[in-house]
Amino acid sequence: MHPRPSPIAAAMYQLRDLGVDAIILHGPAGCCFRTARLLEMDGVRVFTTSMDENSIIFGAEDKLVETLDYVINYLNKEKPIIGVVGTCMSMIIGENLNVKDDRAIIIPVEVHSGLGDNTIGAIKAMEAALEVGLIDREEFERQCYLLKKATELEKKRGMAKEKYIKPSYEDDTNKVIEVLKDLKGEKIACVLNAKKETAYLFVHPLIVLNKYFDCINIANLDCSKGLKKIREDAKNILKRFKPHYITGSLDEYPIAGEKAVEILESLDISAVVVSGIPHALPIEKLDIIKIAISDGPRTYYPIKEIYDYAIIEFDAHAKVLGKRDVVKSRFGEILDYALR
Known part of the structure; x- marks a missing residue:
C-alpha cells in the first residue's frame, strides 16, 4: 500500500x-x-x-x-x-x-x-x-535463504505489511532517557541486530550505554560468514564493540533475533536496548523494559507494537555508506550528553 x-x-x-x-x-x-x-x-x-x-x-x-x-x-x-x-x-x-x-x-x-x-x-x-x-553453490543457497527470510520478516512484523503505514517522526527520546537514568546501577542488555553496513551507526548508542551501565552485549557480528564486505564490516565493528554473545553474521539479521531472545531469557536484567532491526526479535515474551532503535519513519509503528519505546534514526543507511568505522548516531550523541 x-x-x-x-x-x-x-x-x-x-x-x-x-x-x-x-x-x-x-x-x-x-x-x-x-x-x-x-x-x-x-x-x-x-x-x-x-x-x-x-x-x-x-x-x-x-x-x-x-x-x-x-x-x-x-x-x-x-x-x-x-x-x-x-x-x-x-x-x-x-x-x-x-x-x-x-x-x-x-x-x-x-x-x-x-x-x-x-x-x-x-x-x-x-x-x-x-x-x-x-x-559457489553453497553461498548462493545461503544468500537466497537469508533474503527470503528478510522478506518474510518484513511482511509479518515490519513495514511490508499489507496495510498502509503512515510515516511517523515521533519518538520517545526524553522519556527513554528518563527511563534509562532510573536504571542506573542495574544490569541491562545491549543487542545489536543490524543489517549489514547499518551496524556502523546502530552500534554507536550501544557503545555509549556501555560507558554508563553494566551491560551484557549481544551482537550479530560473526565475521566468519558472508560475502567479503560483510565479513570486513563485522571485523571493523568488533574493534570498537565487544559482545559477550554472538548471534550470527551481519547478513543473518532476519534469523539472529531468535537466538538473541534465547540468550536474553537466561539473563538477569532489568531492560534491553535493541538497535538495528529490532522487530526481528520475538521480544514479546520478555517481561522487562524493552527499548528499540531503528531506521525509517515507517518503522516506528511496527516496532511500537512490540516494544515499550521506539527511537528512530533518520537516513541511517545514507550516513554509513562509504564508512569503515563507527558512525555517531543522533540518539547516541543525545545519550552521551544526557547520561554524564
Whole structure:
C-alpha cells in the first residue's frame, strides 16, 4: 500500500556486496538515481545507458555496448567486475543484457521494478554471480535463504505489511532517557541486530550505554560468514564493540533475533536496548523494559507494537555508506550528553 524499495535497487546493493567495480543501469538516466548516488559514496561507480523514447522503438543494444566499452576504459584495470542491471524500460522491450567483452567479468541481472519484493532483485543478482563463478553453490543457497527470510520478516512484523503505514517522526527520546537514568546501577542488555553496513551507526548508542551501565552485549557480528564486505564490516565493528554473545553474521539479521531472545531469557536484567532491526526479535515474551532503535519513519509503528519505546534514526543507511568505522548516531550523541 505504501512505497517500498525496488528490486532494481536491491540488485545494485547486492552487486556492491559482491565487490563489483562498476554498475551499468540499462535504462533512463534518472532510474534509481538516489541508489546510484548513494552507492558511489561506497566506491561503486554507477553508469547509465541513458535510454530515451527512441530506444523504446528501435532498441538500445548499441547504447549498452558503447557504455560498456566506455566503462572498461574508464576503470583502466585488468578484468574489472561490472554489473549490468536491467530497468523497467529495457526489460519491458526485451533488451539483451548478455553483452560480451573479454576485458571484463560481466554480471547481467535481468530485473525490473514490477517483479515484486525488493529481495527478488538481490536473488537475481546472486543467480547471475553464480553463473559467472563469483560465488559457489553453497553461498548462493545461503544468500537466497537469508533474503527470503528478510522478506518474510518484513511482511509479518515490519513495514511490508499489507496495510498502509503512515510515516511517523515521533519518538520517545526524553522519556527513554528518563527511563534509562532510573536504571542506573542495574544490569541491562545491549543487542545489536543490524543489517549489514547499518551496524556502523546502530552500534554507536550501544557503545555509549556501555560507558554508563553494566551491560551484557549481544551482537550479530560473526565475521566468519558472508560475502567479503560483510565479513570486513563485522571485523571493523568488533574493534570498537565487544559482545559477550554472538548471534550470527551481519547478513543473518532476519534469523539472529531468535537466538538473541534465547540468550536474553537466561539473563538477569532489568531492560534491553535493541538497535538495528529490532522487530526481528520475538521480544514479546520478555517481561522487562524493552527499548528499540531503528531506521525509517515507517518503522516506528511496527516496532511500537512490540516494544515499550521506539527511537528512530533518520537516513541511517545514507550516513554509513562509504564508512569503515563507527558512525555517531543522533540518539547516541543525545545519550552521551544526557547520561554524564
